[in-house]
Amino acid sequence: MNLKNFTSQKQLKTDPLAEASNSELPPKAPVLSPAEWLKANLFSNTFNSVLTILSTAAILLIIRGLLSFIFNPLRQWSATATNMRLLMTQAYPEHQYARIWVSLGFLLFLTGVSLAFWRAGRSVLLSQVGKRLLAIGSFIVLVTLLAPFSSEATIIWLIVGVFIAGTGFLLKSSREDKTTSSMTLLSGAFLLAILSLWVIPYGHHSYISTRTPKILAEPGTVAMTTKLPWTIMLVVAICSYFLGSLIRDKIDEAKGKALLSTTWLISPLFLLFLVLRDPDFDTGHLFSTDIPIFLFFSIVGSVILLWLTNPDIGEKGRVISTAILFVGFATFLFQMLMIVRILTLVLAFFALAAPTFSGQKPARIRYTKVWIGTMVILCWLITAINTPSTAKVPGDFFIGGFAITLMIFFFTMVLAFPLGVLLALARTSKFPIFRMVSTTFIEFIRGVPLITILIFFSVMVPLFLPDGMDLTEIAAVTIAFIIFEAAYLAENVRGGLQSVTRGQHEAAEAVGMTNAQKTFFIVLPQALRVAIPPMVGQIIATFKETGLLAIIGIFDFLYIARSVIPGQTEFMGSTRENLLFVSLVYLVICFSMSKASQRVEKRVGLGER
Amino acid sequence: MTDNETTSSIRGERDLANAQDIIVCEGVSKWFGDFQALNNVSATIKEQEVVVVLGPSGSGKSTWIRCINRLEQHQEGRIMVDGVELSNDLRNIEKVRSEVGMVFQMFNLFPHLTVRDNVSLAPIWVRKKPRAEAEEQAASLLERVGIPEQADKFPGQLSGGQQQRVAIARALAMEPKIMLFDEPTSALDPEMIKEVLDVMKELALSGMTMMVVTHEMGFAKEVADKIMFMEGGQIVEIGTPDHFFTNPTEERTKLFLSQIL
Ligand SMILES: Nc1ncnc2c1ncn2[C@@H]1O[C@H](COP(=O)(O)OP(=O)(O)OP(=O)(O)O)[C@@H](O)[C@H]1O
Ligand SMILES: [Mg+2]
Numbered sequence: 001m002n003l004k005n006f007t008s009q010k011q012l013k014t015d016p017l018a019e020a021s022n023s024e025l026p027p028k029a030p031v032l033s034p035a036e037w038l039k040a041n042l043f044s045n046t047f048n049s050v051l052t053i054l055s056t057a058a059i060l061l062i063i064r065g066l067l068s069f070i071f072n073p074l075r076q077w078s079a080t081a082t083n084m085r086l087l088m089t090q091a092y093p094e095h096q097y098a099r100i101w102v103s104l105g106f107l108l109f110l111t112g113v114s115l116a117f118w119r120a121g122r123s124v125l126l127s128q129v130g131k132r133l134l135a136i137g138s139f140i141v142l143v144t145l146l147a148p149f150s151s152e153a154t155i156i157w158l159i160v161g162v163f164i165a166g167t168g169f170l171l172k173s174s175r176e177d178k179t180t181s182s183m184t185l186l187s188g189a190f191l192l193a194i195l196s197l198w199v200i201p202y203g204h205h206s207y208i209s210t211r212t213p214k215i216l217a218e219p220g221t222v223a224m225t226t227k228l229p230w231t232i233m234l235v236v237a238i239c240s241y242f243l244g245s246l247i248r249d250k251i252d253e254a255k256g257k258a259l260l261s262t263t264w265l266i267s268p269l270f271l272l273f274l275v276l277r278d279p280d281f282d283t284g285h286l287f288s289t290d291i292p293i294f295l296f297f298s299i300v301g302s303v304i305l306l307w308l309t310n311p312d313i314g315e316k317g318r319v320i321s322t323a324i325l326f327v328g329f330a331t332f333l334f335q336m337l338m339i340v341r342i343l344t345l346v347l348a349f350f351a352l353a354a355p356t357f358s359g360q361k362p363a364r365i366r367y368t369k370v371w372i373g374t375m376v377i378l379c380w381l382i383t384a385i386n387t388p389s390t391a392k393v394p395g396d397f398f399i400g401g402f403a404i405t406l407m408i409f410f411f412t413m414v415l416a417f418p419l420g421v422l423l424a425l426a427r428t429s430k431f432p433i434f435r436m437v438s439t440t441f442i443e444f445i446r447g448v449p450l451i452t453i454l455i456f457f458s459v460m461v462p463l464f465l466p467d468g469m470d471l472t473e474i475a476a477v478t479i480a481f482i483i484f485e486a487a488y489l490a491e492n493v494r495g496g497l498q499s500v501t502r503g504q505h506e507a508a509e510a511v512g513m514t515n516a517q518k519t520f521f522i523v524l525p526q527a528l529r530v531a532i533p534p535m536v537g538q539i540i541a542t543f544k545e546t547g548l549l550a551i552i553g554i555f556d557f558l559y560i561a562r563s564v565i566p567g568q569t570e571f572m573g574s575t576r577e578n579l580l581f582v583s584l585v586y587l588v589i590c591f592s593m594s595k596a597s598q599r600v601e602k603r604v605g606l607g608e609r
Numbered sequence: 610m611t612d613n614e615t616t617s618s619i620r621g622e623r624d625l626a627n628a629q630d631i632i633v634c635e636g637v638s639k640w641f642g643d644f645q646a647l648n649n650v651s652a653t654i655k656e657q658e659v660v661v662v663l664g665p666s667g668s669g670k671s672t673w674i675r676c677i678n679r680l681e682q683h684q685e686g687r688i689m690v691d692g693v694e695l696s697n698d699l700r701n702i703e704k705v706r707s708e709v710g711m712v713f714q715m716f717n718l719f720p721h722l723t724v725r726d727n728v729s730l731a732p733i734w735v736r737k738k739p740r741a742e743a744e745e746q747a748a749s750l751l752e753r754v755g756i757p758e759q760a761d762k763f764p765g766q767l768s769g770g771q772q773q774r775v776a777i778a779r780a781l782a783m784e785p786k787i788m789l790f791d792e793p794t795s796a797l798d799p800e801m802i803k804e805v806l807d808v809m810k811e812l813a814l815s816g817m818t819m820m821v822v823t824h825e826m827g828f829a830k831e832v833a834d835k836i837m838f839m840e841g842g843q844i845v846e847i848g849t850p851d852h853f854f855t856n857p858t859e860e861r862t863k864l865f866l867s868q869i870l
Pocket of ligand 1: 641644646664665666667668669670671672673
């Protein structure tokens with residue numbers, strides 16, 4: 001009996017995709033003229049018309065109020081502009097500032113390559129772009145007419161507005177099939193912003209409301225010190241995008257993406273602790289202690305793990321890995337370097353997970369490589385953190401401002417995520433003790449306001465620490481954030497875990513997977529996918545919550561804006577301007593994160609349908 | 610009972626009399642709370658035998674077949690699979706599960722993995738095969754079930770019949786000695802049922818030991834060596850298809866047949 005022929009014929013008929021491809025396009029919605037649209041949507045009856053008029057008036061009033069606030073001659077916008085460096089990096093030493101630009105450049109390089117690899121650009125209809133420009137241009141014109149500008153400023157802004165609207169109008173009527181890449185648009189926007197740095201001396205708004213508007217570029221304003229670096233940054237980003245598209249076609253795309261993702265995870269650590277912090281390594285200590293410890297753990301660990309990943313090892317393996325775990329705990333009873341304790345515990349963890357990933361030679365070698373990679377990163381990080389920095393800054397940390405907001409956010413996300421997953425797994429596990437510990441922890445943390453936890457960690461925890469162990473305030477606060485976010489992420493992940501059907505568990509069990517394998521290969525990937533939308537919400541919330549740093553007196557962005565700058569003699573009382581600027585930054589970042597997450601959701605959902 | 614005769618079906622003459630017992634159930638009972646789903650079930654299945662389990666809804670067919678790879682735990686009696694007794698010992702369970710393939714009514718494919726990964730995942734991580742070998746095997750199994758060109762798709766992109774064939778390939782990839790099917794065609798549209806049954810027939814021809822819960826009487830008549838009829842958690846009658854469909858002994862069997870035929 002020839003089964004194959006038979007089924008493949010049959011399958012041609014039933015393949016749902018084959019049918020979908022030659023279906024007809026849906027009919028287009030009829031296009032309304034502006035007047036028709038207005039009538040249909042805003043003035044369909046008397047009541048609606050009244051509402052429309054009232055709300056338009058209200059909106060206009062609000063805009064006018066806001067504008068007269070922003071463009072009031074009493075506003076000291078130069079407070080924000082002049083203090084931009086303080087806001088961004090606090091007192092990071094000026095002669096080492098190149099380090100900041102190098103870090104930023106590297107991140108932009110990564111961004112460019114990643115955008116190319118993930119084909120982030122999407123083609124946009126030119127006519128669509130035209131519509132947007134028209135709207136923006138009209139908005140500028142409207143704002144200019146409402147704002148209390150001097151007549152010259154009004155004319156300048158009117159010209160700008162009309163120019164933009166005009167370009168939009170021209171593009172709007174371009175042909176249906178003319179498109180451009182969203183990447184082009186994005187770099188165009190950045191290019192304009194950077195060009196403006198060369199033209200406009202930010203920090204001086206002398207053309208407002210004065211009879212003789214003057215444009216002055218004082219040395220030291222943001223524009224003067226940043227226009228060259230920013231231009232280089234843009235060039236780097238664009239070049240790396242093209243570089244990325246070139247490489248993409250040459251190498252295995254999946255591997256490239258994996259490499260990029262790892263780089264994304266690791267590079268902030270390198271940038272922060274090696275480039276920005278510029279540790280003053282003590283060569284003697286390095287060769288006598290750090291490197292030997294690293295070598296010992298990577299070699300001994302590799303041998304043990306190679307042996308433990310042997311599929312035939314059986315019960316002996318379990319005994320050995322449990323023994324390592326006990327040794328790891330026992331190290332805390334004796335006087336020894338913290339790094340040894342940490343590495344032993346990590347080794348125990350790897351040993352316990354070994355049976356899950358055991359296999360033939362390539363699989364075992366891969367596992368060992370992951371171990372060595374982990375060792376490299378951990379040893380290096382711990383060493384770098386323990387070495388004094390060359391960037392001498394007042395306070396106990398080498399950087400502040402927006403940079404520290406970003407840094408705490410990054411660490412919170414990277415560490416809270418795995419912790420959250422572990423908590424969720426523990427809460428749904430079969431072992432009552434795990435369930436109890438995890439549930440108590442989660443419920444406790446969720447029942448306490450974040451600010452309490454932050455204060456507790458920044459004030460109390462350092463008092464409880466045993467002798468010889470100290471924790472900088474930043475580290476303590478980061479841990480507080482991690483614990484708090486992990487509890488919330490755990491609940492999101494738990495929701496995802498519960499959404500994985502019983503059939504999936506059974507299918508995995510029926511092919512003989514162990515519990516760990518089932519969790520790692522089948523349940524978690526599906527659960528995380530479901531948990532993405534709530535987790536993104538949580539991530540955005542976390543980013544906003546970093547504002548609380550200001551309350552416990554860490555020199556973050558908000559603290560500088562609220563308390564430091566208004567204290568400077570020439571910018572007395574400029575709190576509102578600075579706070580508005582800070583809100584704007586938060587707004588832009590949170591908004592782009594939620595936009596990006598929508599696209600990620602769509603992509604991740606692709607496999608399922 | 611016709612248990613020890615040489616059977617003849619589309620599979621030709623086979624000497625089942627001298628075959629080894631591969632599944633042995635002795636007095637298996639199972640309760641869900643107070644409700645007894647299996648009541649003292651005893652049966653033996655020999656190597657290379659194809660057994661079809663019939664019975665009305667709620668008679669405990671699924672419960673029984675799921676006890677055999679311990680997706681459900683029985684509370685009384687003994688189940689031996691290929692010489693290993695199912696008990697609470699985890700290692701025994703994992704061993705039995707990797708010898709017994711299972712195909713579910715709702716397919717239960719892993720939606721986040723491609724068809725190829727669905728098939729090769731367990732061989733790689735449970736059987737510890739090198740990836741290249743496992744993927745090669747996946748390709749040849751997909752060929753065997755007639756969908757070699759779908760390897761890179763995700764399950765959600767396949768028709769029901771195709772999905773069920775992937776599920777069969779996934780189970781076969783573990784090179785099981787026994788295959789369990791729990792109503793493999795009940796969730797399928799009529800035109801897809803045949804393509805799955807064809808794969809199952811081919812599997813039976815190749816000498817696989819199979820235990821099939823199904824309502825497809827045609828399949829039962831044509832392929833089964835033995836039919837077991839269950840009702841109320843008990844095995845009411847065991848016999849060859851000939852015996853079962855033409856002159857069943859038990860009243861309840863007759864009633865069941867008169868309702869469905
Ligand atoms: N998890 C469970 N909890 C409680 N009762 C259950 C459970 N699973 C099955 N049962 C009960 O056990 C009995 C046997 O169920 P089973 O699913 O084995 O029947 P079946 O013969 O497979 O029926 P069908 O042909 O409808 O699939 C049913 O009465 C059912 O209600
Ligand atoms: Mg059933």
